[in-house]
Amino acid sequence: MPETHGRRRAALRHSLTDAGLDALLVTDLLNIRYLTGFTGSNAAVLVHAGGDARTLFCTDGRYTTQSAAEVPDLDKVVDRASAAALVKRAAKDAAAYGRIGFESQHVSVEEYEDLREHVELTRTPGLVERLRLVKDEAEIDALRQACAAADRALGDLVAAGGLRPGRTELEVARDLENRMLEHGSSEPSFASIVAAGAHSAIPHHRPTHAELKRGDFVKLDFGATVDGYHSDMTRTFVLGEPADWQREVYELVRTAQAAGVGAVAPGAEVSDVDAAARSVIAAAGRGDAFAHGLGHGVGLQIHEAPSLAATGVGTLSAGMAVTVEPGVYLAGRGGVRIEDTLVVRAGEPELLTLSTKNLVAV
Ligand code: ZN
Numbered sequence: 188m189p190e191t192h193g194r195r196r197a198a199l200r201h202s203l204t205d206a207g208l209d210a211l212l213v214t215d216l217l218n219i220r221y222l223t224g225f226t227g228s229n230a231a232v233l234v235h236a237g238g239d240a241r242t243l244f245c246t247d248g249r250y251t252t253q254s255a256a257e258v259p260d261l262d263k264v265v266d267r268a269s270a271a272a273l274v275k276r277a278a279k280d281a282a283a284y285g286r287i288g289f290e291s292q293h294v295s296v297e298e299y300e301d302l303r304e305h306v307e308l309t310r311t312p313g314l315v316e317r318l319r320l321v322k323d324e325a326e327i328d329a330l331r332q333a334c335a336a337a338d339r340a341l342g343d344l345v346a347a348g349g350l351r352p353g354r355t356e357l358e359v360a361r362d363l364e365n366r367m368l369e370h371g372s373s374e375p376s377f378a379s380i381v382a383a384g385a386h387s388a389i390p391h392h393r394p395t396h397a398e399l400k401r402g403d404f405v406k407l408d409f410g411a412t413v414d415g416y417h418s419d420m421t422r423t424f425v426l427g428e429p430a431d432w433q434r435e436v437y438e439l440v441r442t443a444q445a446a447g448v449g450a451v452a453p454g455a456e457v458s459d460v461d462a463a464a465r466s467v468i469a470a471a472g473r474g475d476a477f478a479h480g481l482g483h484g485v486g487l488q489i490h491e492a493p494s495l496a497a498t499g500v501g502t503l504s505a506g507m508a509v510t511v512e513p514g515v516y517l518a519g520r521g522g523v524r525i526e527d528t529l530v531v532r533a534g535e536p537e538l539l540t541l542s543t544k545n546l547v548a549v
């Protein structure tokens with residue numbers, strides 16, 4: 188959608204003007220995708236503060252056809268050394284492109300040393316990332332579809348009896364990932380976590396050949412990808428009738444998760460959102476068993492700003508997409524995490540992951 192990308196470049200222009208720049212050299216591929224729609228593996232964009240007529244897109248010869256389709260609205264330069272080619276082009280027209288910002292987290296200014304007598308290069312990290320913090324409706328729609336693919340895959344897996352004693356963690360992970368593909372995911376958002384029994388007490392356990400057993404907690408943390416946007420959801424099941432300690436831990440995490448979701452609102456300090464969930468777990472005497480942050484932003488990257496953690500700084504804004512994922516992990520016994528992806532809205536947040544959070548015995 189060229190209009191969407193044009194709107195994002197227009198928003199970026201405000202930050203360029205504020206920073207006193209003529210143009211921004213964008214070299215991070217996710218930022219390029221965000222600003223232009225291009226999904227290839229080599230490109231650079233020089234976004235001009237004056238408008239798209241002076242904005243240049245560069246990629247190499249492999250992507251001529253693809254870039255014509257994905258980026259119909261910008262002038263193209265074809266060169267394998269895409270960023271350098273755009274800086275060279277700018278150096279020939281220093282009146283228009285004299286002050287260029289570049290993404291110093293991705294490139295170093297030394298690469299352009301010989302051009303610095305013609306153009307002034309300034310480190311300007313994070314300008315596009317700052318825009319990406321607040322999602323537009325096209326992005327939220329992609330996130331919604333990714334979350335729906337994960338919800339449907341999990342529903343199908345449970346309905347088909349896919350969580351049963353004797354299956355291995357790896358078999359369950361592959362089954363879940365295949366079902367996400369069937370529901371429109373292009374690839375898993377990240378390496379799926381399937382953790383049974385004592386493994387469920389390891390927050391980021393990687394699936395093994397261990398078999399699921401009756402009485403186990405089974406923790407599934409997984410996501411789908413749609414149009415480059417990721418979903419992130421964790422659900423924890425019990426194989427067979429839950430024991431009392433399993434009910435107690437589950438209900439504690441569920442209550443904490445609801446408290447965290449309830450604290451998600453425009454203007455909320457991210458550390459306060461973390462505290463809203465963490466205090467529930469601490470009050471039950473399980474504070475030590477929740478040793479990670481409450482959540483994170485999600486978008487073109489599975490983990491992006493803002494960080495919802497005790498040490499996090501800043502406030503939430505409407506349109507941010509974040510996860511809320513408290514857990515309680517009892518080493519050697521098992522653990523529970525419940526995670527949703529949601530969008531900050533005025534009033535109640537919009538929940539994107541809709542699978543039930545009731546304790547389900549399978
Ligand atoms: Zn997750």
Ligand code: ZN
Binds near residue numbers: 419
């Ligand atoms: Zn997460």
